[in-house]
Amino acid sequence: TMHIAVDALFRLGAGGGRTHLQYLLGSWRDQLATTGDRISVFTTPDGAAQLGAFADPRITFEVFALPGRSTFARLLWEQAIFPRLLDRLAPDVLLCPGNLIPLVKHLPTVLMLRNMLPFCAGALDTFPARSRLRFQLVGAMMRQSAARADRVVFVSRASRDQLVPRFGLDAARTDVIYHGRRVDELQTAPIAPYPFPYLLS
Secondary structure, three states: OOEEEEEEOOOOOOOHHHHHHHHHHHHHHHHHHHHOOEEEEEEOHHHHHHHHHHOEOOEEEEEOOOOOOOHHHHHHHHHHOHHHHHHHHOOOEEEEOOOOOOOOOOOOEEEEEOOOHHHOHHHHOOOOHHHHHHHHHHHHHHHHHHHHOOEEEEOOHHHHHHHHHHHOOOHHHEEEOOOOOOHHHOOOOOOOOOOOOOOOO
16 A cells, blocks of 8 residues: 655646546545555645545645745745645655646655746746746746656656657656547547637537
């Protein structure tokens, strides 16, 4: 059996990050009775409200109030305080689905890289200077996280193909795991014809 820690300290507003984690916890919950594993989810009060429906005797929540909404303060907390909490809990492995890991780590760590925005220079040019600085800091932390993680998961082949050479990663310790079924695997129903070309996204 394994004790798996999940870093869900990132902002879990509406979007792919929250949906992915909800499905992951739901799938795990269905299997835990068979595997005997247990999961500790580290999150904020808001994250606990978003994920609390998946609480289970084997899925517990460690809830912490992070310092405000400042990215810099949150990063400092995750890098300085979070590793001590992990040492106290002593899990077997840490899953970080929010693009960053504690850079000082003492256990095997799996990182999911889901955010490409810090590496889209043209898109960042439209942001205010403070936001650009924040994305540059997050991008640098993502690069360091990828270098230190034991396994790096990408959500598409395109993002892996872009970032593996850019980060100088060993492709052998990376994986591509899609958030859902691939489009070419879905059964499609006919769409009513329109009098103009259209794009389904």
